[in-house]
Amino acid sequence: MSQRESVWLAGVNDPPRPPLRGQVASGVVVVGGGIAGMTTALMMQLDGLDVVLLEAERIGHGSSGNSTGKVSSLHGLAYTELMDRHGYEKTQMYAEANAQAVEVVATFAEQMERDCGFVRCPAYLYTRSAELVQDIRDEFTAAAHVGLTGELTTETDLPFGVEEALRFDDQARIDVGPYLMGLADLFEKAGGIIHEHSRAMNLDEGLNNVTVTTSEGTVVAERAVVATLIPVFDRGGYFARMKPSRAYGVAATLKSGGLEAVHINVGSPTRSTRPREHGVVVVGEGHPTGTDDATPGRWGELERWAREHFDVDTFEYRWSAQDYTSLDGLPYVGRAGASRRVYVATGFRKWGLSNGTAGAQILTDLFMERHNPWLEAFDASRLSDLASVEKLVKYSANVAKHLVGDRIARLSAPEVETLEPGEGRIVRTDGDAVAAYRDASGELHCVSATCTHLGCTVQWNGAETSWDCPCHGSRFDVDGTVLAGPAVKALEALETHDEE
Ligand SMILES: Cc1cc2nc3c(=O)[nH]c(=O)nc-3n(C[C@H](O)[C@H](O)[C@H](O)COP(=O)(O)OP(=O)(O)OC[C@H]3O[C@@H](n4cnc5c(N)ncnc54)[C@H](O)[C@@H]3O)c2cc1C
Ligand code: FES
Incomplete structure (x- = not known):
């Protein structure tokens, strides 16, 4: 896999x-x-x-x-949130821009000489919880107010019942x-x-x-x-001014059944679903980048959920990705x-x-x-x-706190020889914070734990065997190579050996 x-x-x-x-x-x-x-x-x-x-x-x-490859202007509870924060005009611009983008993707897909799997389909936002029904109805109202016509329904192609769903027709999915x-x-x-x-x-x-x-x-x-x-x-x-978060995806083949549309629920945990050839894709388990939450168990949760609701034959792919959300x-x-x-x-x-x-x-x-x-x-x-500026200050303060926390953590970090094969940790060597990883064969890989962007301390990502920065989301391979910015420079390589 x-x-x-x-x-x-x-x-x-x-x-x-x-x-x-x-x-x-x-x-x-x-x-x-x-x-x-x-x-x-x-x-x-x-x-x-x-x-x-x-x-x-x-x-x-x-x-x-x-x-997930959904091309849609139905973006969770976006319109309720944007109306609250920005009022009608900007929300309407956001809505129109995204509705128009679906058509732009359709046009380019049409012009391509390769099959990009473009399929028109409905998109659903749903809940299985009676307590969240009003959120869906509010989103329906907010979206309608800015010109996006949806329909409230309890009928979907999902293999379970829902309390309420908002359906947008003529959305799309692509093989990205x-x-x-x-x-x-x-x-x-x-x-x-x-x-x-x-x-x-x-x-x-x-x-x-x-x-x-x-x-x-x-x-x-x-x-x-x-x-x-x-x-x-x-x-x-x-x-x-933005927060990074990661989320995980699995692709399954099914023995029977399947989906036609694309879907996402409101509430937690998030499950985003769509069809693929002979199977389904399930995405979710999002969390802020650079936290202890990045474990292989994330995929396990998605697979458990998929097996509960679909006639799964095998899981073929596991992956993850990151995106940024602005404070406003x-x-x-x-x-x-x-x-x-x-x-x-x-x-x-x-x-x-x-x-x-x-x-x-x-x-x-x-x-x-x-x-x-x-x-x-x-x-x-x-x-x-103004709200964004206030949040910027709060967010920056949190990042600063993190930097201070990092320095304290360095003092109590465990030593390198306690690392098990397959494990990565921040360890202390000669007073420096070192990002140390022991591979399956027992070999030790050590790089500086100081992110080359602005100096926060990276954290171990056990799901993807990488070093992720909690401050602004830079990611590095175990040899220090940049996997994702904002950093552009590798973590400094260090020569570190096990104690004899
Ligand atoms: C799990 C998950 C599922 C999602 N599903 C959907 C969905 O179904 N529908 C949807 O609309 N959105 C979805 N999104 C959001 C969407 O994936 C992102 O918003 C979008 O892909 C961002 O596109 P981008 O071009 O900005 O970034 P990217 O696709 O990340 O492209 C940036 C590129 O820049 C390159 N790069 C970085 N640094 C440098 C450098 N120094 N020099 C040169 N190149 C560099 C990178 O290698 C990369 O190829 C999802 C996000 C996640 C996390
Ligand atoms: S300090 Fe900014 S991404 Fe690491």
């Missing part, structure tokens, strides 16, 4: 695009080949801008390719890996250039251009779009803070397939100097929301 690869990435075997080497010039450099970066690059290239896209790993292998590769094909056909295995390490913003540097090359462009899930080059303090609940898309040439798209609150697609349209309109009706809601340069 694959532990790291989602069901959507398993069948994608395209040869990698060559890494960036030497210096190239372009109109736009897009950093990040997920849904936001790839769609932005494609739309801009189609509009005649000259685009180079840099991807640290492979196209789609970030959160996008590890998502093939869809992202299909976008890449369209982008290259339009003249765009992709470099994979090209991690951007530095961004310099000059008066007339932006220079992005990888380990082997440089792109000099008029403007840059940083679409790296959380901006790795942060001109707007986004790392402190709206994504950040547009000019990064006061920057003149750097733009971002981030904070998609676990609904980035539609929000990222909408974000691409917003950025393309901005670059083409066209009016975009949703920019005001998504505006990445906003600082105006």
Whole structure:
């Protein structure tokens, strides 16, 4: 069973695009080949801008390719929450942008030469608890108020009864890996250039251009779009304005039965479901990044739930992914803070397939100097929301507390020789906090426990054998290599041996 690869990435075997080497010039450099970066690059290239896209790993292998693949404007209780916080206008913009994004995905899917599994289907938000029925009804009312027509029902295609459900028709599901590769094909056909295995390490913003540097090359462009899930080059303090969380997915084949639609419940634990060929996908078990909650038991819980409700034959894939939610609940898309040439798209609150697609349209309109009706809601340069600023202060205080906590934890950390095979822990060696992992063969792997982003102490992720930072969600492999930003530099490698 694959532990790291989602069901959507398993069948994608395209040869990698060559890494960036030497210096190239372009109109736009897009950093990040997920849904936001790839769609932005494609739309801009189609509009005649000259685009180079840099991807640290492979196209789609970030959160996008590890998502559930639902393309929908039904986003949990989003409309109730956004109406409360932001009122009608911005909520209506969010709704319209996401509804429009479903159609954009449909259009690109149609244009692709590969099968990306695009299927129109209903999306359900449901509850099995009488206490949460009112939440669903409120969401129905809020969504209807901003122009999204749903229907309240107790009939779904789920294999159990529900107390109440909100159904949106004409939503969609995709096989995300093939869809992202299909976008890449369209982008290259339009003249765009992709470099994979090209991690951007530095961004310099000059008066007339932006220079992005990888380990082997440089792109000099008029403007840059940083679409790296959380901006790795942060001109707007986004790392402190969003919270990272991880969630887990399993893909099962079924002996009988199955689903047609896509679903998510309200309340806890969250279970997000959708069909796949001869089976189902179940996603859930979310928790903040960099906590003790990251254990293989997360997948076990999803599998137990799946077996309880479906006629499961086997489980073939287990994976996990991360996303960021902004403190005021709206994504950040547009000019990064006061920057003149750097733009971002981030904070998609676990609904980035539609929000990222909408974000691409917003950025393309901005670059083409066209009016975009949703920019005001998504505006990445906003600082105006008082509640958000208050939360920012509280959140920063929590992060600071964490830093202090980390220092105290270092003093009482256990020694390296107590580590069992397969175990990772922060240990103390010569007074330094060391991220130590002993692999199954007994070999010890030690790297500095200090996150290269802003210096918090990383935490062990036992589910995925990685070091995750609780402060802003950077993730590192056991050899210190960056798995996910905002960090761009590896954890320092340390030579550590077992005591004789
Ligand atoms: C478990 C789970 C399920 C989800 N399911 C859904 C769903 O069904 N529908 C939905 O709408 N949303 C869903 N989401 C949310 C969605 O997956 C994300 O919002 C979306 O994928 C974010 O897209 P992105 O392009 O911003 O980031 P990513 O897809 O993560 O892409 C960012 C890319 O940037 C690259 N990168 C990072 N650093 C660098 C660098 N320094 N240089 C170059 N490249 C770099 C990464 O390798 C990566 O490929 C889900 C999220 C989770 C966690
Ligand atoms: S991600 Fe910011 S300090 Fe680690």
